[in-house]
Amino acid sequence: MRFLMLEAYYGGSHKAFMDGLCQHLPHTTELKTLPARHWKWRMRSAALLFLKDIEEIEAYDAVITTNMTGVADFKALAGPLCPPVFLYFHENQFDYPPSPHSGHDLNPALTDLTSALAADCVAFNSEAHRIRFLKTASEVLSRFPKPDLLWTLEAVEKKSVVLYPGCDFALFLNGKKDFSIKPRCIVWNHRWEHDKNPSDFFDALSEIQRKRIPFHLMLLGARHAKIPEVFNKAMAVFKDHLVYSDYPSKKEDYARLLSKAHICVSTADQENFGMAVAEAMAAGCLPLLPARLSYPELLPEELHPFLLYKNREGLVSRLEWLLSCPEKELEKLKGLSSWILRFDWKESLVPLMQALEGMVLARPSSCSEMIRK
Template identity: 30%
Template sequence: MSVLLIEAFYGGSHKQLMDLLQEELQDDCVLCTLPAKKWHWKARTAALYFMQTVPASTNYRILFASSVLNLAELAALRPDLGKLKKVLYFHENQLAYPVQKCQERDFQYGYNQILSWFMPEHKLAHLEKVIGAKRNGDAYQLEDLSGQQKSRALMKNSNAQCESGLCEAQPGLYTTQHEGLPSPLTAPARSNQSEASESTNPCQEEDKQHLTFNLSDILSGKDYQQRPLHVAWPHRWEHDKDPETFFKVLMKLKEKDLPFHVSVLGEAFTEIPDIFSEAKKALGSSVLHWGYLPSKDDYFQALCMADVVISTAKHEFFGVAMVEAVYCGCYPLCPKALVYPEIFPAEYLYSTPEQLFKRLQNFCKRPDIVRKHLYKGETAGFSWAALGGKFRSLLAAEPREDL
């Protein structure tokens, strides 16, 4: 048990990553979690809980946690854990996270992140000596294995993003959100995905509809060519994913009598934006599926049946749902902002809701355009086959006294 995995919000992509790491590390790790409920309370109090519940051990070498945990508090409350090498994984940036209502931002959550990844001056100097980094203003130039120089921005810029790939596990540097997607060569056709979240949500139970289509029949013959465009939206039902913009575009398509089907997937929590119930009623027969699918097979089947996958997110560090959908053969349409330009070629990006509408309008008229399209981006780099070795190296490194 040399690796201590801590997850204060054990659900969704957080659970997905921790389960994958535990599976890969097997007997070499211990996993401590809290349920994926009441996120704000977990961010405030998880350190106190884990201080009492994480078993003491002299075998721990590395502590791996997501940024929901206030790592600085836990290190102060448990000096034995404070001595470990620490890897902090950021699923979002609370300093730039969209505020749902016009009110003053609760700075506590961003402050927790600052405390957890702050790198003091003496460690900045040490970083340069240990890993050969050269400082350039508020950024470092790190030499990767291929000898190329890549800029790694430090947290002094609240909008700093880490490039695709894992950053060196030093305090103060991002570790990017690459969920454990399997290699496209090892999974069934058009369904090369990692584990979907297995948690259920009672708020969506009554709206859940199960798919009854035969996939092989749908993907062949005249039915496939003539059926309406199928649009998928596989995101959490929360304000930062901007469902209002998505549904406004669909309503506009509906008003123009353009044929399409829509599958609204993703997980909901206690508070569901009103737009979901309003949109379901307004979209009527255009709705093919509505609600969270706890079965990964059903979820991937739904993505395989879709033609286009859309993001309208206001905040995104990576967007595993979009990459999963592309693996399943969907044509992606994403904002020309956030992390998306780093992942998707320009032809899959839109700048305004009007541009998104025009693209979908054309696809509704000619769905064969997207059904014949071959994705032009690269996805192999996000597979577990590509990233697994980096994670293993990250979690196999020996601790150092100066950390």
């Protein structure tokens, strides 16, 4: 088969997913991308920009894209020769926390809805994401004037599947981590943006600092040119704890730094899979995560009481324990670097291939054959 891959926001988890698919799919792939910036403009313009660069849309067996491309626009403008479209949701705009500097804009959310309706197969990157999309979309659409649009969600649900994104863990699996080292090192390897809720993270560190519990700190997450002020303040407050603060340009350097950390903390308000946490776990870090979003799916259920927290008090008390307890008390938490391999490309590729090939083969004939008939 021949797949046309479209990524309108080629960066972060979007880039990793598309690159991994191109590398691992046993089919011919052709990838077209747009830079990872101006995301709202990408959602509105990507279909036009991609179609301008496609000579024969009917030459492909399927199109694979993510929700940064307006699929309804793409299929309408591509016309009847358009092959089936596989839509992958990394995030959705019905529940994406609005920036503190802007109001809530429903246009991207409605683009997500029409994209899901127009796509032939809709995949979410976790079960929590699929459930939350349907729930938050229902809440938003219920506020619209009658007649309502709730029927659209039934249509989306019928063709939706959960497909975890494949992860490439090869660089992170570097042997047993030494938890006898003190002070232990906490790592933040998430994007430096408001939806990752860095304020709660640094508030918890302030409490740990006030209790005079020693720790080291690494800040590795991706960032834009304009850094949120909370990070500038934190780098001053925790300067005596900070051992690294940059985003390595090479993945090998990023993996090497993760190998030196012990505890990966998330305080995110929005996370639909958790690629950064999965990579830290593969590198041997113990994750400390909120008991919400997709995070419970990343851990074996028996470890939820130890590594998931429900509120700020739970975050501080769990973090204090992970920093202070003897190494032998952590034995029951080790082995996560093996557990997380269930999300490696070797495991994730099979259900992805089944969904893609099933979507294509479900058609009685190709679009071009249908037109000729």
